[in-house]
Amino acid sequence: MSEGGERDENTIICRCEDISLADIRRLVERGYTTIDEIKRLSRTGMGPCQGKTCRLLLMQELARATGRPPGEVALGTFRPPTKPFKLGLLVGKEGETRDSQDTGGGEDDGGQGGAAR
Amino acid sequence: MSGGPKKYDAIVVGAGPAGLSAAAELGRAGARTLVLDRDTRPGGQLVKQTHKFFGSEKQRAGTRGVEIARLLREEVAALPAVEMWLNSTVLGFYSDRVITVERVKDAPGEERREWLEKVTAPVFVLATGAAERFLPFPNNDLPGIYGAGAAQTLMNVHGVRPGRRVVMVGAGNIGLIVSYQLLQAGVEVAAIVEAAPVIGGYLVHAAKVRRAGVPILTSHTVKEAHGREALEGVTVWRLDEKWQPVPGTEKYIAADVLCLATGLSPLAELLFQAGCQMAYVPELGGHVPVHGEDLETSVPGVFVAGDVSGVEEASAAMVEGHLAGLGAAARLGLVRDLAAVAAGWRAELASLRAGPSGEKIRRGLAKLAGQTAGMAASSPAGSPVSPASAPAASAPAAPPPATSAPKPGKPGRTLSPQLTSTGEPAASELESSLPPADRRRQGPYAVIECFQEIPCDPCHKACRTGAIGPFPDINLTPAYEAAHCNGCALCVAQCPGLACFVVDENYSPSEALLKLPYEFLPLPAAGHTVDLLDRTGALVGSGRVVRVVRSRSKLATPVVWVTVPSEKVGTVRNIRVPATKGGAAE
Numbered sequence: 001m002s003e004g005g006e007r008d009e010n011t012i013i014c015r016c017e018d019i020s021l022a023d024i025r026r027l028v029e030r031g032y033t034t035i036d037e038i039k040r041l042s043r044t045g046m047g048p049c050q051g052k053t054c055r056l057l058l059m060q061e062l063a064r065a066t067g068r069p070p071g072e073v074a075l076g077t078f079r080p081p082t083k084p085f086k087l088g089l090l091v092g093k094e095g096e097t098r099d100s101q102d103t104g105g106g107e108d109d110g111g112q113g114g115a116a117r
Numbered sequence: 118m119s120g121g122p123k124k125y126d127a128i129v130v131g132a133g134p135a136g137l138s139a140a141a142e143l144g145r146a147g148a149r150t151l152v153l154d155r156d157t158r159p160g161g162q163l164v165k166q167t168h169k170f171f172g173s174e175k176q177r178a179g180t181r182g183v184e185i186a187r188l189l190r191e192e193v194a195a196l197p198a199v200e201m202w203l204n205s206t207v208l209g210f211y212s213d214r215v216i217t218v219e220r221v222k223d224a225p226g227e228e229r230r231e232w233l234e235k236v237t238a239p240v241f242v243l244a245t246g247a248a249e250r251f252l253p254f255p256n257n258d259l260p261g262i263y264g265a266g267a268a269q270t271l272m273n274v275h276g277v278r279p280g281r282r283v284v285m286v287g288a289g290n291i292g293l294i295v296s297y298q299l300l301q302a303g304v305e306v307a308a309i310v311e312a313a314p315v316i317g318g319y320l321v322h323a324a325k326v327r328r329a330g331v332p333i334l335t336s337h338t339v340k341e342a343h344g345r346e347a348l349e350g351v352t353v354w355r356l357d358e359k360w361q362p363v364p365g366t367e368k369y370i371a372a373d374v375l376c377l378a379t380g381l382s383p384l385a386e387l388l389f390q391a392g393c394q395m396a397y398v399p400e401l402g403g404h405v406p407v408h409g410e411d412l413e414t415s416v417p418g419v420f421v422a423g424d425v426s427g428v429e430e431a432s433a434a435m436v437e438g439h440l441a442g443l444g445a446a447a448r449l450g451l452v453r454d455l456a457a458v459a460a461g462w463r464a465e466l467a468s469l470r471a472g473p474s475g476e477k478i479r480r481g482l483a484k485l486a487g488q489t490a491g492m493a494a495s496s497p498a499g500s501p502v503s504p505a506s507a508p509a510a511s512a513p514a515a516p517p518p519a520t521s522a523p524k525p526g527k528p529g530r531t532l533s534p535q536l537t538s539t540g541e542p543a544a545s546e547l548e549s550s551l552p553p554a555d556r557r558r559q560g561p562y563a564v565i566e567c568f569q570e571i572p573c574d575p576c577h578k579a580c581r582t583g584a585i586g587p588f589p590d591i592n593l594t595p596a597y598e599a600a601h602c603n604g605c606a607l608c609v610a611q612c613p614g615l616a617c618f619v620v621d622e623n624y625s626p627s628e629a630l631l632k633l634p635y636e637f638l639p640l641p642a643a644g645h646t647v648d649l650l651d652r653t654g655a656l657v658g659s660g661r662v663v664r665v666v667r668s669r670s671k672l673a674t675p676v677v678w679v680t681v682p683s684e685k686v687g688t689v690r691n692i693r694v695p696a697t698k699g700g701a702a703e
Contacts, residue, residue: 007341010255021253052248056382056403061253071397075404078389080209085219089233 013061014054016047024058028065035059035076045076048084122215122235125151125200127445129242130207130216130387133161134431135423136244137189138438139445143242144196146446151236152199153218155206159193160186161246162266163431165273167301168294169613169672171319171573172432173591175465179575179611179672182431183273189435207245208233210390214241214418240418240445243388244438247381247402247424252286255341261348265295265378272302280374284351285309288333290318290430292378296326299376301637306331307370310353312338312360315537319474320569321614323540328691330654335538340367342375351375383425391416396488400481401427407488410463411444411455412437420445427485429470429478432572436466472570472592530594532568541652542566547687552599561604561621561630565595566690567614579611606632606666610673620686629686630663634674640665641677641694649681650691657689658682 008022019042027038035058038044044058045051055075063070127143129136132154143150158164166182177185193199204221211217215237222230249264251257261280263271265287268279283304285296288311296306309326314336316323323333340352340362355366382403389395393406394415405427406414413420422441423434439462447455470478533543542550552562563584565576574588576595584602585595608617615634624630641647641662649658664678681689 007255010341011253012258013253015251015258018258050386052384053251057251057253070399075389078386080211080217080390081219082208082386083206083219085208085233086231089219089231 013057014042014044014047014051016049016054017043017045019044019054021061024061025065028062033062033066034074035062036074038062039076050081050083122237123151125149125236125238126449127151127240127242128153128216128236128238129244129442131161131244131246131423131425132156132159132201132203133244133246133423133434134163134185134189135246135425135434135438135441136161136242137193138435139242139244139420139422139442140193140199140201141189141196142439142442143446144193144199146443146449146451147198148240148446148449148451150199151238152193152201153205153207153236154201154203157204157223159190159201159203163189165266165269166294166431167273167298169575169674170432171430171571171613172469173465173572173574174578176432176435176469178432178573179578179613181672184671185431185435205234207387210387212392213237214391216241216387240420240448241391242420242422242438242441242445243391243425244421244423244434244441245384245387245425247383247428249377250380250382252339252377252379254339256344257342259342259344259348260346261344261373262342262375263377265291265376268374268376269295269298272298272304278302278304279376280372281305282307282372283374283376284339284353284370284372285376285378286339287311287378287380288313288316288318288323288335289378289380290322291381292376293318293322293326295376295378296331297322297329300326300329300331304374307372308353309333310337310339311335312356314358316540319571319614320532320536320540321567321571321612321616324542324566324652325615327540328650328652328654330650333538333540337368338362339375343369348373348375381424381428383428385425388414388419388421388425391419393419393421394488396485398427398481398484400477401429401485405481405485407485410440411447411459412441413444413448418445418448427478427481433466433469433478436462436469440466468591469572471590472572474569474571474592530568530570536568542568551687552602556599557620557622560623561619561632562599562602563597563604563606563608564618564620565597565608565612565616566618567594567612567616570594571614573613575611575613576608576617579607581605581607604632606676609634609676610666610668612674615674618690622683622686624680627683628680629683630678631660631681631686631689632666632676632678633690633692635665635677635692636674637694639694640667640675641692645694647677647679648693648695649679649685649689650693651688652690654691656693657685660689660692 009020011021059073062073126148127150129140129152132152140152163182163186172178206219208217215235218234249266271277271279283306285292288309336356337353340354343350350371352367352369355363388406395404396407406421408414420441422437443459446452535543546568550564570592572591574591577585582601585597604619606619619632621630645662649660651657660679660681662679666676
């Protein structure tokens with residue numbers, strides 16, 4: 001492996017999902033140049049921090065790779081929840097108040113409510 | 118039921134400096150306000166800021182951040198209309214303006230409870246702050262690599278040292294301040310590495326770490342990190358004027374901690390979810406909500422304040438919080454003449470941003486104002502969105518014309534390349550801070566080594582003799598007239614930048630007396646012998662402590678009076694208490 005290749009393998013972009021710069025560059029070579037595509041293929045940004053660390057690194061790398069200004073790289077869709085939480089909170093568990101059982105993820109939130117990832 | 122969300126008049130997300138300030142305004146206006154924060158204590162990043170703040174009295178300049186957090190907390194707690202949920206993370210902002218909150222109760226001795234709750238309100242202030250940026254370099258996942266803010270939390274909130282020897286990346290205010298606090302915690306700082314050719318943070322902060330012996334390597338960046346199980350060292354290399362690394366300039370620095378202080382980016386997820394129009398403005402930290410002077414976003418009733426609206430100093434965040442809170446209260450019909458009530462805060466904000474240190478913010482806000490023009494058409498009637506009067510546009514590009522102040526205080530002064538690239542003032546700058554020779558022989562005088570125009574005025578507020586004049590513009594350097602100075606050193610104890618010193622050249626035939634600010638433990642006591650250090654932290658001699666002045670005021674910095682060989686009085690600017698002798702005075 002070339003020195004650059006090894007450097008890229010050891011450069012982590014997404015810490016939560018352990019995705020390296022080399023992983024990202026391989027996806028770009030295959031023609032995937034949007035954050036959403038790369039997220040779906042590699043889980044970049046889908047870990048516990050929900051992309052708070054890697055999204056900007058990925059944006060910069062995609063800007064570099066495609067020759068676009070960083071501001072023109074679409075960030076992808078931001079959906080709730082902003083952080084993972086226990087599925088049990090959605091269904092309600094013993095000892096919880098009635099309020100909590102009815103809270104979150106109902107029809108009245110537009111149907112996009114909180115599937116924990 | 119009851120599946121319906123709990124209803125409030127206003128919801129503030131984030132209990133940092135911006136959110137608490139907004140909540141205070143809403144609460145005072147009588148709005149039933151809910152404040153949400155994911156942390157277990159309010160105050161946001163203020164709770165770990167042990168340094169004094171800059172700005173003016175209204176933004177509590179001269180007060181340490183942690184103390185500001187306490188004052189804001191008490192102010193909000195005294196308002197019956199405000200309810201605060203801590204340990205409560207907002208998970209989503211939905212299209213019907215309902216937000217979901219994950220709540221945790223984890224009191225000692227009680228069973229841990231977690232549940233979800235829905236809340237809604239006609240107006241929101243989103244003050245979610247910002248997150249630290251990360252850098253891509255080989256082995257950047259080694260244990261021991263932290264965001265600077267994380268290291269600061271470990272030290273100042275949890276009382277844990279992150280390691281023994283640190284390399285700091287970034288010479289902005291966060292990198293400089295956290296380096297200084299690491300030193301205070303007894304951690305060695307091997308170097309501060311900065312990719313830009315100049316130091317980005319306040320130069321008084323740079324001077325503080327520099328005289329503690331920390332080198333600041335501008336035009337340098339991290340090439341790679343090394344270590345097997347954890348960080349063992351860092352290779353840095355120089356960048357040329359096109360920001361390209363120069364092979365052959367690699368330098369290995371042994372370190373078990375690498376701190377990244379390479380900037381913040383707004384935590385804007387909820388704004389995206391709320392459907393706010395966003396713009397990418399690098400000067401403001403990345404993607405920020407398009408907003409007007411009243412801090413309302415493109416979604417009516419959704420206000421922003423603090424770093425999420427554009428990364429800036431905490432003093433600006435507090436002012437923005439007041440403005441957003443007032444704007445939201447006006448939306449509820451609780452504030453009648455918003456323009457009049459907000460005018461003072463708007464002027465404060467413009468003044469904080471008016472100096473050279475606000476140039477980047479002004480540029481960013483000007484870009485954003487361009488976006489605002491497009492938004493005005495779609496903004497609701499009566500909304501005081503007015504791009505022409507945005508602070509960016511109205512703030513002067515340069516400070517006002519020169520006054521007749523005899524000493525520093527002249528606006529628009531050029532800083533030496535030595536000062537901006539290393540943190541050490543050049544000889545010419547030091548010369549300009551000294552009174553005339555005949556005055557120097559007459560008795561003690563202050564030396565104010567404050568060369569950069571930053572928004573700050575506590576030295577004037579501290580001065581009782583009129584030697585340090587009022588600030589016609591808070592961004593000017595101090596106007597100092599040594600003829601009126603009696604060497605009382607009140608300015609030494611108050612200056613947030615620790616840039617004031619007092620020199621008495623006539624202390625004895627061979628010795629001068631230096632009064633300097635000292636923020637390290639153990640404090641020396643009268644009679645102790647201490648090492649004398651110059652502005653680069655190099656040992657230049659030893660001196661005797663004559664007195665240590667600790668004011669009853671919480672705000673004051675301890676002032677150490679130390680003897681200095683006469684010929685070195687212009688060189689010595691720091692002391693070190695020897696570890697083995699001298700003893701500790703608590």
